[in-house]
Amino acid sequence: MPVRTRMQWMLAAAAVVAAALLPLVAKNFILFQLTLAMVYGIAILGLCLLTGINGQFSLGHSAFFALGAYTAAIMMDRFGINYLWTLPAAGIVCLVFGFLFGVPALRLHGIYLALATFSLAVATPQILKSTPLEPWTGGVQGIVILKPDAPFGLPLSPDQWLYYLTLLVVVVMFGAAANLINGRTGRALIAIRDNPIAARAMGVDISLYKSLTFGVSAFYTGVAGALGAIVIQFVAPDSFTFSFAIALFVGLVVGGVGSIPGALFGGLFVLFVPNIAEHFSKGLAGAIYGLILIVVIYLMPSGAAGLVKLVVNKLTRKTTAS
Amino acid sequence: MSNVLLSARRLCASYGATRVLHGLDFDIAEGGVTVFLGANGAGKTSTLRALSGMIDTTGEVTFAGRRVDGSVTEKLARLGIAHVPEGRGTFSRMTVEENLQLGAMSRNDKAGIAADIDRAYGYFPKLRERATQQAGTLSGGEQQMLAVARGLMMRPRLMLLDEPSFGLAPLIVEEVYAILRRLNEEEGLSILLVEQNATAALALAGHAYLIETGEIVMSGPAQDIGRDENVRRAYLGY
Amino acid sequence: MDLFLHQVFAGLSTGGIYALMALAIVMIYQAIDHLNFAQGEMAMFSTFVSWQMLQWGAPYWAAFLLTIVVSFIGGVVIERVVFKPLKAAPVLSHVVVFIALFAILNSAAGFLWDYTIKSYPTPFGTTPLFGGLISSHDAGMTVVTLVILLLLYVFFRYTRIGLAMRAAAANPESARLVGIRVGWMIALGWGMAAAIGAVAGMMIAPVVFLEPNMMLSILLYGFAGAVVGGLTSPLGAVIGGFSVGVIENLAGTYIPYVGRELKLTIALALIVAVLTIKPSGLFGRVVVTRV
Numbered sequence A: 001m002p003v004r005t006r007m008q009w010m011l012a013a014a015a016v017v018a019a020a021l022l023p024l025v026a027k028n029f030i031l032f033q034l035t036l037a038m039v040y041g042i043a044i045l046g047l048c049l050l051t052g053i054n055g056q057f058s059l060g061h062s063a064f065f066a067l068g069a070y071t072a073a074i075m076m077d078r079f080g081i082n083y084l085w086t087l088p089a090a091g092i093v094c095l096v097f098g099f100l101f102g103v104p105a106l107r108l109h110g111i112y113l114a115l116a117t118f119s120l121a122v123a124t125p126q127i128l129k130s131t132p133l134e135p136w137t138g139g140v141q142g143i144v145i146l147k148p149d150a151p152f153g154l155p156l157s158p159d160q161w162l163y164y165l166t167l168l169v170v171v172v173m174f175g176a177a178a179n180l181i182n183g184r185t186g187r188a189l190i191a192i193r194d195n196p197i198a199a200r201a202m203g204v205d206i207s208l209y210k211s212l213t214f215g216v217s218a219f220y221t222g223v224a225g226a227l228g229a230i231v232i233q234f235v236a237p238d239s240f241t242f243s244f245a246i247a248l249f250v251g252l253v254v255g256g257v258g259s260i261p262g263a264l265f266g267g268l269f270v271l272f273v274p275n276i277a278e279h280f281s282k283g284l285a286g287a288i289y290g291l292i293l294i295v296v297i298y299l300m301p302s303g304a305a306g307l308v309k310l311v312v313n314k315l316t317r318k319t320t321a322s
Numbered sequence B: 001m002s003n004v005l006l007s008a009r010r011l012c013a014s015y016g017a018t019r020v021l022h023g024l025d026f027d028i029a030e031g032g033v034t035v036f037l038g039a040n041g042a043g044k045t046s047t048l049r050a051l052s053g054m055i056d057t058t059g060e061v062t063f064a065g066r067r068v069d070g071s072v073t074e075k076l077a078r079l080g081i082a083h084v085p086e087g088r089g090t091f092s093r094m095t096v097e098e099n100l101q102l103g104a105m106s107r108n109d110k111a112g113i114a115a116d117i118d119r120a121y122g123y124f125p126k127l128r129e130r131a132t133q134q135a136g137t138l139s140g141g142e143q144q145m146l147a148v149a150r151g152l153m154m155r156p157r158l159m160l161l162d163e164p165s166f167g168l169a170p171l172i173v174e175e176v177y178a179i180l181r182r183l184n185e186e187e188g189l190s191i192l193l194v195e196q197n198a199t200a201a202l203a204l205a206g207h208a209y210l211i212e213t214g215e216i217v218m219s220g221p222a223q224d225i226g227r228d229e230n231v232r233r234a235y236l237g238y
Numbered sequence C: 001m002d003l004f005l006h007q008v009f010a011g012l013s014t015g016g017i018y019a020l021m022a023l024a025i026v027m028i029y030q031a032i033d034h035l036n037f038a039q040g041e042m043a044m045f046s047t048f049v050s051w052q053m054l055q056w057g058a059p060y061w062a063a064f065l066l067t068i069v070v071s072f073i074g075g076v077v078i079e080r081v082v083f084k085p086l087k088a089a090p091v092l093s094h095v096v097v098f099i100a101l102f103a104i105l106n107s108a109a110g111f112l113w114d115y116t117i118k119s120y121p122t123p124f125g126t127t128p129l130f131g132g133l134i135s136s137h138d139a140g141m142t143v144v145t146l147v148i149l150l151l152l153y154v155f156f157r158y159t160r161i162g163l164a165m166r167a168a169a170a171n172p173e174s175a176r177l178v179g180i181r182v183g184w185m186i187a188l189g190w191g192m193a194a195a196i197g198a199v200a201g202m203m204i205a206p207v208v209f210l211e212p213n214m215m216l217s218i219l220l221y222g223f224a225g226a227v228v229g230g231l232t233s234p235l236g237a238v239i240g241g242f243s244v245g246v247i248e249n250l251a252g253t254y255i256p257y258v259g260r261e262l263k264l265t266i267a268l269a270l271i272v273a274v275l276t277i278k279p280s281g282l283f284g285r286v287v288v289t290r291v
Helices: A003-024 A028-054 A062-079 A083-105 A110-129 A131-137 A158-182 A184-194 A196-201 A206-232 A242-255 A260-280 A285-299 A303-321 B044-051 B073-079 B096-103 B110-123 B125-129 B140-153 B170-187 B198-204 B222-227 B229-236 C002-032 C039-055 C060-086 C091-113 C136-158 C160-170 C172-177 C182-208 C216-229 C234-254 C260-277
Strands: B004-015 B018-029 B033-037 B056-063 B081-084 B158-162 B190-195 B207-212 B215-221
Touching (some): A003 A158, A028 A158, A028 A206, A062 A083, A062 A131, A062 A206, A062 A242, A083 A110, A083 A206, A110 A131, A110 A242, A110 C216, A158 A184, A184 A196, A184 A206, A196 A206, A242 A260, A242 A285, A260 A285, A285 C060, A285 C091, B004 B190, B018 B044, B018 B056, B018 B190, B018 B207, B018 B215, B033 B044, B033 B198, B044 B081, B044 B158, B044 B190, B073 B081, B073 C172, B096 B110, B096 C160, B110 B140, B110 B170, B125 B140, B170 B198, B190 B198, B198 B222, B215 B222, C002 C039, C002 C160, C002 C216, C002 C234, C039 C060, C039 C091, C039 C182, C060 C091, C136 C182, C136 C234, C160 C172, C172 C182, C216 C234, C216 C260, C234 C260
Parallel strands (some): B033 B207, B081 B158
Antiparallel strands (some): B004 B056, B207 B215
16 A cells, blocks of 8 residues: 555544544534534535535435434434434435435536425425425424433443444444545546446446435435434424535545545534624624635635645655755 | 847647647747648647647747737737637638628727738638628638638738648648748738648748657758658658 | 416516526526525615616616616625635635625615615506406516527627626636736626626516515525526526526425415425435536546
């Protein structure tokens, strides 16, 4: 394995260890926020797989997040199923819907695809509020969930337990994503993005891969949604408006499109920056947020990951020159 | 000894981190035809793009007595450098006549422009027939002629041509070169052209440079270059 | 049949709003190859500016024209200051800046003029015409839309600068090679889009009332109209806008379960349907890329 990748795995391992030690020093509320940031990070990772690797552009992932969240909520509240089962269930439900959405979405490119997915995001709260679905979704009021306790009587507060659970899910899913990218499937996906015509000429079944990517991407965001529902203990239609879809997208770009670790940075950004903006000025919170966005894009046009790559390049070039 | 219209000293150019031209020195004579020969990837197109401010360059470029290195493409065009690019660069969705009008975009003399359009049709009668046709529907040879005509509309002092024979049948290449000869001899148009097809170019040019991997390896009167053993074998096929 | 006709005309009158918005969107898309998500907010902000002038006692048409000029300049300035430095940034980063612009304009408008709903005057009055099928304002708005369309057509087809703009959008590199200052052409496109947006806002505000969030759904419908018409055709955008208005209204009237909220969803669903059948929109140019 080349030095760079080995270094990356070591850094990742160190980060995980540091994260695991955090609950020893951090208060419950901070853990709650970091858990949420990780949840958003997983959601953004789903978007990252779609946009960064396959070149498809989605502004509608809030829909899959909502779908995952409601799947979990309904399973727990209406059927009394243990929360741990809701994660894979939410993932699979979203995988199927994502794949199905991907089939017609294939015919659209770029800006048209963005609009179609945006429509999905806009439609979602309205569908969730609609009368036919009310018995399941609880309509405008939504559904309340109980926060689960740590299993096996472990000496952890619910917040600490959820933090560790989410951390575990992050490690598993991010690891799986990295494996996917570096493997044959990943190479096919990148080929499709860079030159669809050549890929087709080489026998890659483009339609299948594109729809599958959509499905996998939805899977990730769906699992995140389920986790989010458990962490926040509440789902309601207005939590999943198109503003959320846009926030996820912003998180993706700020973290670095196509960067797996960048997704976590994006998650932190989505969680904390709007709060910072409000801190500065309640009345102009939106304007401050916008200004922060512009400054961030100016400083890191390719996201945090791009900036890191730039710095690393500069440093390694120095060492080879000397 | 004619004047030097354009000269380059220590011209380097890069695409991002990749350097493609490594310190070129050359002079383009006023009223003459100069050719850059070289194989694929030698740096011929990059040289023209460097002269048109389309890529990052270092070094000195002097045009008509003033330093122009670092200028943007539009400014160089307005100074009188007409670049007929690789692939012709026609505005394919616009009509032939609109393409010609676009060539005159930096000029203000309405009457002069109208007269020049007429003159262009005089050189290229086929274009007059297709004046209202979409440029993208023209054949390769006609598009090449349209590209040259558009360049003419700029009333340039120097015309840069990137592989004008590319993808054209030999008879069409002859036609195009005949027109270039006319323009040079009758209008005094200075021409710098870049070619893989050495035969036609050497017949037209006065001076020739040979480029290999971003460096000039040979320079001299076109006839001499054409008679050189190595050049003959590598570029002229005999 | 009477109800149907009524709903069609009601749809046409809201459609007029969408058509005007769609026109501004297509205008900027032609210039910069991006969808400007902040278009609605720019229009809203311009409308507030004109409202402020009216509050200061300016006569309607003076405020109208002055706002158009100010918006034009604003559009040019935004392009030169905010977007020009981003030339090298990836596409998605541009989209984030559009989003940022949206947030800034929306928040600033709320801060400067607060969120209470204000009424905005119309120069055309609200007399019902043709036996109550449309109001004089709707008719006036439609006339304005058509006039702008005509002016754009003349501009692009018959003026030198219009030709230069078209060239700069179609093939920026070749445009530079003939001496066109492509950067300024883009700025000009922004200015024009901002001006058209301002007109749209000032025509729409009398109907939907002036408040910072007034353009949200209209922007969406405008996008829908522009996309249905094909993003490369101003005429298509206008027809698309009118169609979206009619479809939305008919769907609301004749399909069960469709209350006010789901109307938007239905409209968007139909748009997606159109796109799956004809991806480049009804009037759009199909770009055939040769392999």
